[in-house]
Amino acid sequence: MKKLARIGVLTGGGDCPGLNAVIRVVTKTAINKLGLEVLGIEDGFLGLIRNRMHPLTIPDVSNILHLGGTILGTSNKANPAHFATGKDADGKPVFEDVTDRVLEHVHEREIDALICIGGDGTMSGAANLVRHGIPCIGVPKTIDNDLMHTDLTFGFSTAVQTATECIDRIRTTAASHHRVMIVELMGRNAGWLTMSAGLASGADVILIPEIPYDLDSICQTCEGRSKRGKRYTIIAVSEGARPHGGQQVVSKVVHDSPDPIRLGGVAKVLAEEIAARSGLECRATNLGHVQRGGTPIAFDRVLATRFGHQAIQMLAMSDGINKLAVIEEGRLGMAPIEEVADQQRLMQADDPLIATARALDTCLGD
Numbered sequence: 001m002k003k004l005a006r007i008g009v010l011t012g013g014g015d016c017p018g019l020n021a022v023i024r025v026v027t028k029t030a031i032n033k034l035g036l037e038v039l040g041i042e043d044g045f046l047g048l049i050r051n052r053m054h055p056l057t058i059p060d061v062s063n064i065l066h067l068g069g070t071i072l073g074t075s076n077k078a079n080p081a082h083f084a085t086g087k088d089a090d091g092k093p094v095f096e097d098v099t100d101r102v103l104e105h106v107h108e109r110e111i112d113a114l115i116c117i118g119g120d121g122t123m124s125g126a127a128n129l130v131r132h133g134i135p136c137i138g139v140p141k142t143i144d145n146d147l148m149h150t151d152l153t154f155g156f157s158t159a160v161q162t163a164t165e166c167i168d169r170i171r172t173t174a175a176s177h178h179r180v181m182i183v184e185l186m187g188r189n190a191g192w193l194t195m196s197a198g199l200a201s202g203a204d205v206i207l208i209p210e211i212p213y214d215l216d217s218i219c220q221t222c223e224g225r226s227k228r229g230k231r232y233t234i235i236a237v238s239e240g241a242r243p244h245g246g247q248q249v250v251s252k253v254v255h256d257s258p259d260p261i262r263l264g265g266v267a268k269v270l271a272e273e274i275a276a277r278s279g280l281e282c283r284a285t286n287l288g289h290v291q292r293g294g295t296p297i298a299f300d301r302v303l304a305t306r307f308g309h310q311a312i313q314m315l316a317m318s319d320g321i322n323k324l325a326v327i328e329e330g331r332l333g334m335a336p337i338e339e340v341a342d343q344q345r346l347m348q349a350d351d352p353l354i355a356t357a358r359a360l361d362t363c364l365g366d
């Protein structure tokens, strides 16, 4: 690889707490330790497609460590290989490969390498650029914690904390009104967030996408609790959960997104079904984007900072290019970006978190 002089940094996909912590450490260490210039690319890959980027200096990244969101902006619709450029006569989006535009802008701006902070969709965008000869380094973010090759993504632990606090608040209403309270969490097709927040908040029922649920089993748990004098039940359900032989609930189809399905609404469906079958009073709460917002907890600030530092160190390693910074069994490492692109790391049946929930007699819906 040619000697580095200037790098670009972008944040792609859904925002999450800790993005600014990565931007800060990447910018500071690239400038101070490697003598590089840093360009901040606006709104993820959209900034590369539209040639929107600006220099990042040390003052630009001062006082942002604790801030949620991303000072660079993001987009979860801008994969250059599959980008909606317009609409056809029926109003359907027309997708084109606009990678050439990106390559032109990367060369025009003299960017020698890109730091791509994101999830599997962002790594798919990065893998495409790698195939076109642009050196990339990935940093793993997502509240879903579903990236391959890493035990943890930054943002996840803050989302677990936020969701746990929300469920704690819902518990007081559940207890006061003797209700079944069904709380829906994000996570797409992975149950990490729901399982972790469910365990942390002592949920009585935890439903995740990896374990299809049976309504009878859930109702038995709620009714059994009632009979034993526990007059309320907390159910933590993942947006991707589905009944045996049934489908996930889709809240929205974002037609101009490369990954168009948005899940959501299963808590409401469950509330109606459980009420109809058991006669118990049920309420549904969808925690939604609250889970992605707010200031990162200290753990995520440290993890994001370690990942960003690792990414800059990887720039200087002969085998560090075109890899994702990862953490496995507490140790930082790296994995090929193309092995992470468009892949999802789901919970396995023998996961220790699932075993722990079962040991507590938590109903997992099966």
Ligand code: F6P
Pocket (backbone or CB within 6 Å): 014, 076, 119, 142, 143, 144, 186, 187, 188, 239, 262, 263, 292
């Ligand atoms: O991947 C992060 C995530 O928050 C998922 O948990 C959720 O399914 C999705 O993004 C929501 O996307 P959007 O912000 O486009 O509604």
